[in-house]
Amino acid sequence: SSFLYLYNMLNNPHQVYAMRRYVPAVVPTFLIGAAVMLDRLWSSSRRWRTGRVLVVLTGLVLVIQLLWAGRFLLPQVDNQGLVAQVADLAVALPPDDLILFNDSSTVGWGDTLGTALTYLHGRQVMTVRQEQPDTTILSKQLAVWTSTGQGVLMVPGNRPAFFDLPDWSLEPTGEFALEYRSLESSYTHFPRQITTHNMNLEFYRVVPNTSTAPVTLPYEIDVGAGDFGALVAGFYGREKSGNLTFRWTAPEARIRLPADALAQATVLLLNVAAPRPGVDATRLDLALDGAHWTSLSVDHGFAVYEVTLPPTVPAGNPVILTLRAGGWNPRAAGVSEDNRDLGVMLDWVEIAGRDLQ
Numbered sequence: 001s002s003f004l005y006l007y008n009m010l011n012n013p014h015q016v017y018a019m020r021r022y023v024p025a026v027v028p029t030f031l032i033g034a035a036v037m038l039d040r041l042w043s044s045s046r047r048w049r050t051g052r053v054l055v056v057l058t059g060l061v062l063v064i065q066l067l068w069a070g071r072f073l074l075p076q077v078d079n080q081g082l083v084a085q086v087a088d089l090a091v092a093l094p095p096d097d098l099i100l101f102n103d104s105s106t107v108g109w110g111d112t113l114g115t116a117l118t119y120l121h122g123r124q125v126m127t128v129r130q131e132q133p134d135t136t137i138l139s140k141q142l143a144v145w146t147s148t149g150q151g152v153l154m155v156p157g158n159r160p161a162f163f164d165l166p167d168w169s170l171e172p173t174g175e176f177a178l179e180y181r182s183l184e185s186s187y188t189h190f191p192r193q194i195t196t197h198n199m200n201l202e203f204y205r206v207v208p209n210t211s212t213a214p215v216t217l218p219y220e221i222d223v224g225a226g227d228f229g230a231l232v233a234g235f236y237g238r239e240k241s242g243n244l245t246f247r248w249t250a251p252e253a254r255i256r257l258p259a260d261a262l263a264q265a266t267v268l269l270l271n272v273a274a275p276r277p278g279v280d281a282t283r284l285d286l287a288l289d290g291a292h293w294t295s296l297s298v299d300h301g302f303a304v305y306e307v308t309l310p311p312t313v314p315a316g317n318p319v320i321l322t323l324r325a326g327g328w329n330p331r332a333a334g335v336s337e338d339n340r341d342l343g344v345m346l347d348w349v350e351i352a353g354r355d356l357q
Contacts, residue, residue, distance in 0.1 A: 034062055072192050078182040085178045086113065089201075090121035092176055098150055100206070101127040103157020109199060110157060113178075131161050139165055142206055152206040156228050158199075158237045170204035172226035177201070200238055204228055215261040218352035223247050223255075230256045232320060236340060244302070249343035251327030259317035261351055262309065268321075269306050271347035274298040276328050277335055284344055287322040289314035298325070298344060309351070321349070 038055055045051025093099065099117065101110030110127030117123040128138070142165075145152055154170060178199040183191045202225075221230045224238040224245030234253030238245055274282035284296045286307065291314070296305050313319060325343040330336045 069190065072183065072190075076183050076194065079180045082178065082180040083116075085180070086116045087121070089113070089176055089178070090117055090123060092174075093117075093123060093153070093203075094151060095123075096151065097153050098124045098126065098145060100152055100154045101125065101157050102154055102160045103127060104129055104131045104161050105157060105159045108157045108159065109155070109201075113199070127157075128161060133161060133163060135163050135165055138163075139167055142168060146206070146208070154204045154206055154228075155201055156204075156237070160228070160235075160237070162228075162231045162233045162235065164232070165209075167209050169207050169209045170229035171207055172228075173203045173205050175200065175202055198240075200240065202226070202228065202238065215258040217261060217264050218350050219258065219261040219265075220348055220350040221255065221257075222348050223346045232256055234323075234343070235346075236342075244347060246345050246347045248340065248345055249323055249325070250341055251325060251343045253323045253343060253346075255321050255323075255349060256318040257321050257349075257351060259313065259319050262313045262319055264353065265309055265351040266353050267306055267308055267351070269304055269350045269352065270296075271302055271304050272296075272298055273300060273302040273345040273347075274325065274343075275300040275345070276342075277333050282325050282344065285322075285324040287324070289320050290322065302345070302347060 038059055041055045041058070042052060045055060099114070101108065101114055103110050108127065108129070110125065110129075114125035114127060118125050142152060153173070178201070179196065181194050181196050184193040184195045185191070221227055222245070223231075223235075224240075224247050227247075232254035234250040235255075236248045236250070238247055240246075268286075272284065274284070276282065281297045281299050284298045286293050286295065288310070293310055294307050296307070298305070323344065323346070327341045327343055329341050330338040
């Protein structure tokens with residue numbers, strides 16, 4: 001088994017799963033086996049000087065090969081500085097609030113950060129892991145928590161679930177960014193590159209929905225910054241490019257628009273981009289409450305697109321704006337290791353009257 005693991009371990013690229021086999025079994029077996037083999041060759045080559053030279057050279061080759069393979073591993077300390085950053089995060093969080101991560105990833109931010117926050121800093125942490133959670137049960141549990149004075153902060157993870165909680169509002173309260181470096185994870189080759197990871201956390205206080213104030217124009221949803229309460233489905237984690245925050249959509253994405261604002265508005269504006277290989281422009285179809293309304297031809301770079309709203313908007317409140325674009329996958333296209341099915345990059349959406357743009 002040691003020989004097979006050294007040749008090709010056929011394991012996932014998360015090093016902890018490989019190391020728990022390498023450290024107690026594979027490495028000791030390999031070193032003992034190599035030592036026994038060299039000793040046998042040395043003993044059987046007493047009469048031939050050339051044989052002993054061959055033994056020494058073989059040993060040197062093994063040592064040099066291990067050092068050469070370790071040139072990426074030995075100087076690298078994964079996640080350096082992350083413990084201190086998590087400590088700063090714990091200080092920044094309200095001490096008595098329940099931290100509710102919303103992340104459907106198999107191993108998400110609620111697991112990596114939540115474990116440290118719970119056991120190192122004594123914070124209350126839970127994770128909503130389902131892609132389509134039972135919102136009735138969740139709403140009842142929120143009522144139980146808040147009725148006792150328990151504050152609840154929702155934190156969208158890398159793969160958040162978007163769901164509607166009509167009786168609750170999500171009020172943005174702040175952000176916190178963590179950055180750390182680690183050796184790349186690879187299925188196909190020996191790790192060589194150092195990867196920088198960013199966790200851009202957003203915090204939303206969950207409060208009963210009692211607001212009856214009318215929405216005024218212009219009304220903007222800044223996608224990637226305090227937007228979580230407006231998103232319905234089909235959006236990935238927030239990303240940054242310089243001072244710009246945005247989200248990639250899936251091939252189909254949906255976002256809530258307030259009906260009272262739409263009733264006053266005449267135009268909808270989007271700051272959107274659609275970079276993809278081999279295509280000059282991407283068709284983006286727009287629909288309101290499921291009814292196709294118009295289409296755009298979106299270029300690679302961010303640009304503002306203006307479309308006139310239909311004379312009669314749907315009666316729903318909120319109204320659901322659907323964006324549909326032919327999907328593509330960066331890994332399948334050979335562009336990167338990103339295995340997401342992507343649509344467009346959305347920065348913001350605004351509804352306005354022509355005199356208020």
